[in-house]
Amino acid sequence: MGTIIFLIVFPLIAAVALLILKNDGPRDIVVKVSAALIAVASIILVVQYFGDGDRYFDVDGEVIGYLMMAMEIALAIVIIWLGIKYKKILAVVLAAIQTPLMVWFELSTGHGITVVNNLYVDRLSMIMVLIIGIIGTLICVYGIGYMKDFQKHHQEAGDRRPWFFFLMFLFLSAMFGIVLSNNLVWLYFFWEITTLCSFFLIGYNGLFHKKHEDKVATRNAFRALIMNLVGGLGLVIGIIILGSYYGTLELSTMLKIGSMGYSVAAPAIFLAFAGITKAAQMPFNSWLLGAMVAPTPTSALLHSSTMVKAGVFLIIKLAPVMGWNVAGIMVMMVGGITFLMASFNAISQSNAKKVLAYSTVANLGLIVACAGVGSPGAVWAGIMLIIFHAVTKSLLFLCVGTAEHNIGSRDIEDMDGLFERMPRLAMFMMIGIAGMFLAPMGMLISKWDAMIAFVDSNNIILILIICFGSAATAFYWAKWLGKMSAIVAKEENIQKSVHKEEWFSQGTHVVLVVLLCLCFPFVSSSMVVPYLESGFGSAAGLGLTSYDLIIMCVMIGALILIFAFFFGRTNKRIVPVYMAGAGKGDNLTYVGSMQKDTQVVLRNWYMESYFGEVKMNVIGVITTSVAIVISIGLVLGSMIGGM
Amino acid sequence: MLTAIISVIAYLILAPLIGGFLAGVDRIITARMQGRFGPPVLQPFYDVLKLREKENITVNRVQDFYVICFFIFVVVTGGFFFAGGSLLLVIFTLTLASVFLIVAAFSSGSAYAQVGAERELLQMMAYEPMVLLTAVGFYAYTGSFRVDDIMQGSNMPLIPLVGIFVGYIFILTIKFRKSPFDLSMSHHAHQELVAGLKTEFSGRTLALIEVAHWYENIFLLGIVFLFFVNGTILMTVIGIVVCLLAYFLEICIDNSFARMKWQVALNSAWIAALVLGGINLFVIMIG
Numbered sequence: 001m002g003t004i005i006f007l008i009v010f011p012l013i014a015a016v017a018l019l020i021l022k023n024d025g026p027r028d029i030v031v032k033v034s035a036a037l038i039a040v041a042s043i044i045l046v047v048q049y050f051g052d053g054d055r056y057f058d059v060d061g062e063v064i065g066y067l068m069m070a071m072e073i074a075l076a077i078v079i080i081w082l083g084i085k086y087k088k089i090l091a092v093v094l095a096a097i098q099t100p101l102m103v104w105f106e107l108s109t110g111h112g113i114t115v116v117n118n119l120y121v122d123r124l125s126m127i128m129v130l131i132i133g134i135i136g137t138l139i140c141v142y143g144i145g146y147m148k149d150f151q152k153h154h155q156e157a158g159d160r161r162p163w164f165f166f167l168m169f170l171f172l173s174a175m176f177g178i179v180l181s182n183n184l185v186w187l188y189f190f191w192e193i194t195t196l197c198s199f200f201l202i203g204y205n206g207l208f209h210k211k212h213e214d215k216v217a218t219r220n221a222f223r224a225l226i227m228n229l230v231g232g233l234g235l236v237i238g239i240i241i242l243g244s245y246y247g248t249l250e251l252s253t254m255l256k257i258g259s260m261g262y263s264v265a266a267p268a269i270f271l272a273f274a275g276i277t278k279a280a281q282m283p284f285n286s287w288l289l290g291a292m293v294a295p296t297p298t299s300a301l302l303h304s305s306t307m308v309k310a311g312v313f314l315i316i317k318l319a320p321v322m323g324w325n326v327a328g329i330m331v332m333m334v335g336g337i338t339f340l341m342a343s344f345n346a347i348s349q350s351n352a353k354k355v356l357a358y359s360t361v362a363n364l365g366l367i368v369a370c371a372g373v374g375s376p377g378a379v380w381a382g383i384m385l386i387i388f389h390a391v392t393k394s395l396l397f398l399c400v401g402t403a404e405h406n407i408g409s410r411d412i413e414d415m416d417g418l419f420e421r422m423p424r425l426a427m428f429m430m431i432g433i434a435g436m437f438l439a440p441m442g443m444l445i446s447k448w449d450a451m452i453a454f455v456d457s458n459n460i461i462l463i464l465i466i467c468f469g470s471a472a473t474a475f476y477w478a479k480w481l482g483k484m485s486a487i488v489a490k491e492e493n494i495q496k497s498v499h500k501e502e503w504f505s506q507g508t509h510v511v512l513v514v515l516l517c518l519c520f521p522f523v524s525s526s527m528v529v530p531y532l533e534s535g536f537g538s539a540a541g542l543g544l545t546s547y548d549l550i551i552m553c554v555m556i557g558a559l560i561l562i563f564a565f566f567f568g569r570t571n572k573r574i575v576p577v578y579m580a581g582a583g584k585g586d587n588l589t590y591v592g593s594m595q596k597d598t599q600v601v602l603r604n605w606y607m608e609s610y611f612g613e614v615k616m617n618v619i620g621v622i623t624t625s626v627a628i629v630i631s632i633g634l635v636l637g638s639m640i641g642g643m
Numbered sequence: 644m645l646t647a648i649i650s651v652i653a654y655l656i657l658a659p660l661i662g663g664f665l666a667g668v669d670r671i672i673t674a675r676m677q678g679r680f681g682p683p684v685l686q687p688f689y690d691v692l693k694l695r696e697k698e699n700i701t702v703n704r705v706q707d708f709y710v711i712c713f714f715i716f717v718v719v720t721g722g723f724f725f726a727g728g729s730l731l732l733v734i735f736t737l738t739l740a741s742v743f744l745i746v747a748a749f750s751s752g753s754a755y756a757q758v759g760a761e762r763e764l765l766q767m768m769a770y771e772p773m774v775l776l777t778a779v780g781f782y783a784y785t786g787s788f789r790v791d792d793i794m795q796g797s798n799m800p801l802i803p804l805v806g807i808f809v810g811y812i813f814i815l816t817i818k819f820r821k822s823p824f825d826l827s828m829s830h831h832a833h834q835e836l837v838a839g840l841k842t843e844f845s846g847r848t849l850a851l852i853e854v855a856h857w858y859e860n861i862f863l864l865g866i867v868f869l870f871f872v873n874g875t876i877l878m879t880v881i882g883i884v885v886c887l888l889a890y891f892l893e894i895c896i897d898n899s900f901a902r903m904k905w906q907v908a909l910n911s912a913w914i915a916a917l918v919l920g921g922i923n924l925f926v927i928m929i930g
Contacts, residue, residue: 419750439739448731452788455779458928463779464772464921468913471771478742478764482749486757487703548732555719555736562715566708572699577753578842587702587752602757605765610909 003045007176015169035137042133056117068189094229120182123531128179131390135305143297145499149405171197195228201298220290227287231277238270258321269327279311279364282338283621292353296401303360304394315371322374330631335368336465341620343472344611376532378453388442392435395509399429417488422495437477440555521549647726654725662857663687676898697846709747716740717855721862727791730778751843759839763827769912770814776920780807799873806923823900
């Protein structure tokens with residue numbers, strides 16, 4: 001219990017300290033020490049409750065409840081003020097509806113409902129705590145070095161790093177709150193804080209800049225804010241329905257009611273809707289794409305361990321009441337379509353951050369679809385995807401950030417010869433990319449299991465989606481992998497200027513990626529399977545056998561060995577590449593027509609006419625919107641009919 | 644367990660022999676269709692032996708590593724298949740192997756090899772959905788992804804999976820890299836991409852790739868065989884005959900079509916997967 005409170009409160013204290021500190025030296029120390037403490041505390045939490053399984057905590061929530069309500073009102077006032085200042089009426093309207101509605105409910109109906117267990121720990125929240133506590137803090141450490149470079153590039157705006165690190169740590173605190181709160185009103189409070197944090201982080205280059213405002217940053221920040229406020233409104237409606245019709249505000253009670261055979265589709269569909277907005281599913285995916293204007297640590301944080309993971313976390317929590325009901329069908333349709341369309345989208349992008357963003361949206365789509373199917377096998381895949389995606393995607397963002405600062409571009413086409421210029425970074429990126437789609441690595445294993453779960457649930461649409469989506473996924477990752485591996489010519493090594501914090505953070509990520517792949521049968525049997533047993537009654541129907549998992553581990557081991565023995569070793573004579581006899585011998589130029597030396601330029605395929613961004617987004621947004629509107633309409637209709 | 648070990652060992656020894664022999668037959672039939680006499684049937688083996696004698700040159704220090712990985716994982720793929728493992732495991736391992744070959748080509752930094760690699764990737768994207776649907780079809784019909792379970796079945800999967808069978812035969816043209824879909828590399832004489840993907844491989848490395856393809860072809864035909872399994876000797880014989888016929892069909896297609904654009908490969912393979920695979924799957928799942 002103490003550890004839980006530490007995890008929620010301590011990042012908050014660190015955040016405030018970082019807001020006050022103005023100098024590099026003390027800030028570096030505070031970030032590193034706090035990061036280490038948070039990471040250790042999250043491990044301690046897992047060790048502490050590992051034997052117990054699920055634990056619920058009866059905390060006296062009276063005072064805390066009022067405190068939260070006061071903060072919510074304050075946050076709403078901030079949003080309304082900013083909305084008026086930047087003339088974003090929609091944000092004002094949403095805040096003006098949402099917060100009074102919630103406050104009214106808490107003071108009236110909600111006041112009469114006693115919440116026994118405000119906090120809890122189960123295997124899923126332990127997994128999330130580890131992701132937030134380790135990946136989240138590693139990103140903060142990376143931020144130390146990155147933000148020094150960033151500051152050099154953006155001198156004119158003044159040093160706003162205290163604000164940046166304040167937001168990062170506040171974000172971690174709120175995330176711990178989300179995954180450890182059983183009381184949905186508390187969860188809503190933390191949920192809104194993450195919305196606001198991401199709003200300020202995305203708008204880092206725009207908001208509050210008097211002279212040098214980056215208009216795009218401001219616009220994208222408000223887009224994120226508005227979409228997440230829509231989701232927040234969904235959460236409020238879900239909580240109100242749950243409180244008024246079912247007389248509870250506890251997530252665990254709601255799931256228990258659902259598992260006894262009563263329909264909880266009405267609150268579930270609204271909670272899932274909130275999750276869909278936060279997880280940047282279509283039709284709300286544009287906010288996450290817009291978020292890439294922020295400094296890279298922000299993107300890494302939003303994409304891997306926080307924000308979008310809060311969305312899928314909530315939907316995975318709801319999985320036991322999903323399946324073939326309105327809520328479940330909506331969730332699987334939205335997730336499935338998003339997975340397919342976002343995967344196609346990623347093919348047509350050359351901006352590395354955009355490829356990563358679409359891949360995040362796609363993978364979250366797959367997780368959401370798994371939760372919608374709601375069988376233990378599908379949820380196993382969903383949780384495994386959350387774990388592997390968090391580590392791998394974070395690694396990739398950090399690598400792209402470092403590459404951008406050193407080669408001056410985040411375009412994949414400019415990463416030609418990175419293998420020579422920044423060998424270590426290129427190697428890290430290649431491991432990350434391989435981790436996203438290749439066989440013995442975690443993401444692929446999860447996808448494999450998801451496929452089996454879809455077949456088992458006789459869901460032909462999802463089967464087709466995952467078959468075509470996987471093909472597209474392999475295409476866009478492999479062409480990037482190829483670009484990374486290309487050895488163009490003798491180039492200068494420029495990776496000496498990378499900050500040591502960045503190497504540390506990336507190196508730890510790489511170790512984690514490989515370690516997780518090696519010991520994931522253990523993660524499965526000690527964390528995920530027990531969670532499924534307590535949430536679903538049994539973990540029967542898992543598609544993968546331990547035999548399959550062990551084969552995968554052996555393959556990883558074999559790859560490491562082959563790498564150690566054969567990589568980069570050759571006693572062959574090295575010759576120039578073939579250039580139809582017209583090469584100049586440096587692999588870069590050939591004698592063209594009129595005896596002119598011509599440079600060789602190689603570009604990847606983007607297949608704009610097939611997978612153009614606009615086309616894919618239009619199809620995805622329309623179909624998912626229709627799915628959401630029809631499903632919510634059906635639920636509301638049956639509620640009104642039932643009254 | 645024992646049969647699994649025996650069949651894996653048999654595969655490791657026999658697959659390159661049969662694969663090489665089939666490649667030789669391919670060259671003779673092709674030659675006869677073109678009005679030539681053609682090389683001796685053992686020519687592919689002579690080629691590989693000759694490649695091993697060539698000077699040891701390479702374009703960079705890492706390419707051989709990727710090619711070795713490609714070879715190992717192609718062999719492992721077939722190993723999983725003949726050991727009776729899961730079809731999905733087999734498919735994913737094959738994807739890993741293919742990606743190693745593609746990365747090997749990319750790493751050279753050579754224009755011909757890279758364009759070939761991009762095309763190879765495209766071909767992969769084209770056939771992947773149908774290959775996955777084939778595995779799903781077997782699972783939906785027999786209740787297992789595992790080859791050894793499918794081999795135990797007493798009902799021939801061909802009739803209920805006929806759509807998937809046709810779809811699989813269709814994408815086999817792409818997998819064998821036969822015309823009209825020999826976009827990424829080709830056995831035929833000088834073409835616009837030189838040897839495409841294979842341009843920068845030489846000597847022992849190229850020999851390794853040739854042998855890997857023999858392994859790969861045998862196990863791809865092994866999947867064709869799975870459609871005919873029902874436990875009787877008669878169907879085993881028919882299955883093997885159909886595998887040979889399928890190979891002959893691919894040779895005929897190879898020789899009667901000019902190469903087509905990559906758009907045709909992607910469109911036709913995806914439509915085949917969607918229509919043949921999708922409808923077939925729908926019918927089984929409803930039943």
